[in-house]
Amino acid sequence: MSRARPHISDDQRRARLLRRHCLTDATRASTVEQAADAMVGLHATTPSTVYLSARARVTGFTADDMDAALYRDRSLVKHLAMRRTLFVLTRSALADAVAAVGPRVAAAERTNMLRDLRRSDDFDDPEGWIDTARVAVLAELAGGECLTSTQLRERLPTLDGYVTVGAGRSWGTRTPMGPRVLNMLSAAGEIVRGPNGAGWHLSRPSWAAMSDWLGEPLPVRGVADGHRAMIDRWLRSYGPGTETDLVWWLGSTKTAVRAALAELNLVSVDLDGDRVGYLHADDLDGADDEPVEPRAFLLPELDPTTMGYKERDFYLGEHAPHVFDTNGNGGQTAWWDGRIVGGWRQRPDGAIEVHLLESLPRSARREFDDRAEELAAWIGDVRPKPGYPAPFMR
Numbered sequence: 001m002s003r004a005r006p007h008i009s010d011d012q013r014r015a016r017l018l019r020r021h022c023l024t025d026a027t028r029a030s031t032v033e034q035a036a037d038a039m040v041g042l043h044a045t046t047p048s049t050v051y052l053s054a055r056a057r058v059t060g061f062t063a064d065d066m067d068a069a070l071y072r073d074r075s076l077v078k079h080l081a082m083r084r085t086l087f088v089l090t091r092s093a094l095a096d097a098v099a100a101v102g103p104r105v106a107a108a109e110r111t112n113m114l115r116d117l118r119r120s121d122d123f124d125d126p127e128g129w130i131d132t133a134r135v136a137v138l139a140e141l142a143g144g145e146c147l148t149s150t151q152l153r154e155r156l157p158t159l160d161g162y163v164t165v166g167a168g169r170s171w172g173t174r175t176p177m178g179p180r181v182l183n184m185l186s187a188a189g190e191i192v193r194g195p196n197g198a199g200w201h202l203s204r205p206s207w208a209a210m211s212d213w214l215g216e217p218l219p220v221r222g223v224a225d226g227h228r229a230m231i232d233r234w235l236r237s238y239g240p241g242t243e244t245d246l247v248w249w250l251g252s253t254k255t256a257v258r259a260a261l262a263e264l265n266l267v268s269v270d271l272d273g274d275r276v277g278y279l280h281a282d283d284l285d286g287a288d289d290e291p292v293e294p295r296a297f298l299l300p301e302l303d304p305t306t307m308g309y310k311e312r313d314f315y316l317g318e319h320a321p322h323v324f325d326t327n328g329n330g331g332q333t334a335w336w337d338g339r340i341v342g343g344w345r346q347r348p349d350g351a352i353e354v355h356l357l358e359s360l361p362r363s364a365r366r367e368f369d370d371r372a373e374e375l376a377a378w379i380g381d382v383r384p385k386p387g388y389p390a391p392f393m394r
Helices: 010-019 034-036 049-057 063-072 091-119 124-142 149-155 178-187 210-215 223-238 241-250 254-263 362-379
Strands: 076-080 085-090 162-165 173-176 193-195 205-209 268-271 276-280 297-299 334-336 339-346 354-356
Touching: 010 223, 034 049, 034 063, 034 076, 034 085, 049 063, 049 091, 049 124, 049 362, 063 076, 063 193, 076 193, 076 223, 085 091, 091 124, 091 162, 091 178, 091 223, 124 149, 124 193, 124 205, 149 178, 162 339, 173 178, 173 297, 178 193, 193 210, 205 334, 223 254, 223 276, 241 254, 254 354, 276 334, 334 362, 339 362, 354 362
Parallel strands: none
Antiparallel strands: 076 085, 162 173, 193 205, 268 276, 297 334, 334 339, 339 354
16 A cells, blocks of 8 residues: 655745745844855845845845855855855755756857857857857956956956847847856856945956866866755755656756656655645754744845745745746745735835835734834945846836
8 A cells, every 4th residue: 555645735835935035033144155055055146136135135245245145255256156046055055056957048149149140240250259258257356356247347358249139120129248158157167256346236247267266276166966965955955846846947958857757765745736745854853844924024036935936836836926027037025924915116205115015913903013124224325226126016
């Protein structure tokens, strides 16, 4: 007789999410490194997100804490990784991410560049142009200097190429190829974003050779090893999750994900909605499944909790059309009892306005008022511009 799979309900999944994502008073992180590890990585596509995500999880967090970890101690590294998304990762997670998805993302960047270069009349040898530009960038950064994209293009004429995208269309534009070469090299783990030349809510990065920035070579691991390590990390933080979640989150293939799942000591579990998820075999004791006292908190756009799953019904419900854009980017969200119940925005005067999408107890609304005042005080005079405004903000 076959044994029934363990069942983990949506309520239990939300309790796990809150505890493991450092979103309860008892599980808040004490350092930015702990928060980044708890989330596998903090999203950084929108410059302010990584700071606001850390603020939601780290006791006493200041923007200087993140700056010190990124640019002084270099215990955290900003890197183009899963799904061609910018993340802030610990050094060990960085090595795993580069191994798992670096070759795939770098190859996609090269393919996209070749497509546009071949459409242009200005490049006789697109393959040769990319190879020459790559070698030139690596040579220029080999001395340990950190240089912006503009500085590199000024020093390296071969990097200063342009293509026209959308020729003849109303939205057509002439775009530089240099930054795309840098993205390809970044994804491959050859260069890395160094010091930021602007405030915490803006992005003006300089670039450095990876080994110079880290002070040591980045460990070399195989693609399969990287997949196994990243899936292991994800399941510890986000599990239980489905194969669909993992394929989407990694930006990988079913074949690669299934191979990694088969090599880890996992168990299958039944989830609400007739789905099957995965957990580590030693993660079924239920300690983190106990109910969590409801509380209100506000997360920024593209927060890793919001963006950690493809199948989000258990914490999103019917609110997707209000908080996610048509490309699947999650906006600024308001959470209660482990669920997204609305969103928030910053008004021109700096005040934070919470927009609820469902009726909540008066105590919950009071908590949201408190969280809004706290967030406005922390942001102060800064006005971070949303990169992916949620539909409700219209």
